[in-house]
Amino acid sequence: MTYRVELSLQAEDALAELPEEGRREVMKLIATALLAKETWPAPGGWETAERFGPRSWITFAAYADGMDVLRVGWVG
Template sequence: MDLAVRVEDALAELPEDGWREVMETIAAILARPESWPRAGRWDVHFSAASWVAFIAYADGIEVYDLGWAG
């Protein structure tokens, strides 16, 4: 199972404002690697009406779940 495809599908199903909020949340996570958990660990970041769950790696993150409640 390729989880990245599922995340892309979830993004494609969001309305424009939901897509924008989720992408801004991902961008905020990427901009602060010092806030990531240790490599191999997971975390969830929340914004006003969305969440992004990710696994941290030494060189980046992998988003494995997201949602928007707007």
């Protein structure tokens, strides 16, 4: 099954400002979260989830067909 990933404007802006190493780590974290659908919050609700990498984190909401990444962070 194919899932969609949408980035909030805040997440897009944060991702654009990261160095290449940070962008790669955040994108890997998004991909890892996307593949672990059983750990997503309830689809379509107000609930969010966070995932953490070695130096990055994301906050996202889930839908039946994918996720919206709301926030992105990286400790450089």
